[in-house]
Amino acid sequence: EAAVTQSPRNKVTVTGGNVTLSCRQTNSHNYMYWYRQDTGHGLRLIHYSYGAGNLQIGDVPDGYKATRTTQEDFFLLLELASPSQTSLYFCASSDAGDGSDYTFGSGTRLLVI
Amino acid sequence: QQQVRQSPQSLTVWEGGTTVLTCSYEDSTFNYFPWYQQFPGEGPALLISILSVSDKKEDGRFTTFFNKREKKLSLHIIDSQPGDSATYFCAASDTGNYKYVFGAGTRLKVIA
Numbered sequence: 001e002a003a004v005t006q007s008p009r010n011k012v013t014v015t016g017g018n019v020t021l022s023c024r025q026t027n028s029h030n031y032m033y034w035y036r037q038d039t040g041h042g043l044r045l046i047h048y049s050y051g052a053g054n055l056q057i058g059d060v061p062d063g064y065k066a067t068r069t070t071q072e073d074f075f076l077l078l079e080l081a082s083p084s085q086t087s088l089y090f091c092a093s094s095d096a097g098d099g100s101d102y103t104f105g106s107g108t109r110l111l112v113i
Numbered sequence: 114q115q116q117v118r119q120s121p122q123s124l125t126v127w128e129g130g131t132t133v134l135t136c137s138y139e140d141s142t143f144n145y146f147p148w149y150q151q152f153p154g155e156g157p158a159l160l161i162s163i164l165s166v167s168d169k170k171e172d173g174r175f176t177t178f179f180n181k182r183e184k185k186l187s188l189h190i191i192d193s194q195p196g197d198s199a200t201y202f203c204a205a206s207d208t209g210n211y212k213y214v215f216g217a218g219t220r221l222k223v224i225a
Contacts, residue, residue, distance in 0.1 A: 004156070031211050033212075035215075040122075040217055041217055042119070042202055042215040042216050042217040042218045043157070043202065043213075043215040044215075045212060045213075048211075048212065050211070058212070090156050090157070092156070094211055101147055101159045101162065102149075102157075102159070102213065104149075104156030104157050104158065105156050106154070106155055106156050107154075107155075107156055
């Protein structure tokens, strides 16, 4: 079954720390996305990619880097984590079809103390 | 920034009742509107979607309505069940753009 797998499921880091969130999809989808979910804001797009080596800036990119190493793998990097980045992070994938729908992972809950 | 406004923020409904969630948007280029359902501890999952060429789409107990003139859409859940308790997100995009803009979500609780 097609899936989007995120790791870790939970992460605690200190302010200024370095964090990498991982996402792997087995959907053979071209597009992958990183969102953060916060109460009152819904889902906000951080970065996305339409293929290996490609990176597009989303709506809330500050403080985040991302890298798409293969069609399957998309990473989100926080190089100097701040408490404002405490959030629930979701990865998603979609096909490069007619605006086909997203398949989301189960999320990574990040706490920056 | 493009916005999709969703209301209410939270809602409690009795089992068997009808739930109505609404969204409005600003960008006239949006032509595709999915609704996602999210249970605690899980990622959102597609519930139902509608294109702007339609004004209504039904899937079992779930119906979404679209009003292009007013730039509004709604999700109706008839015979609401405790298992429908979840957070619901509306989203919008144009079909040439693979980015969605999401609403802030509605947390629904259905009481037996």
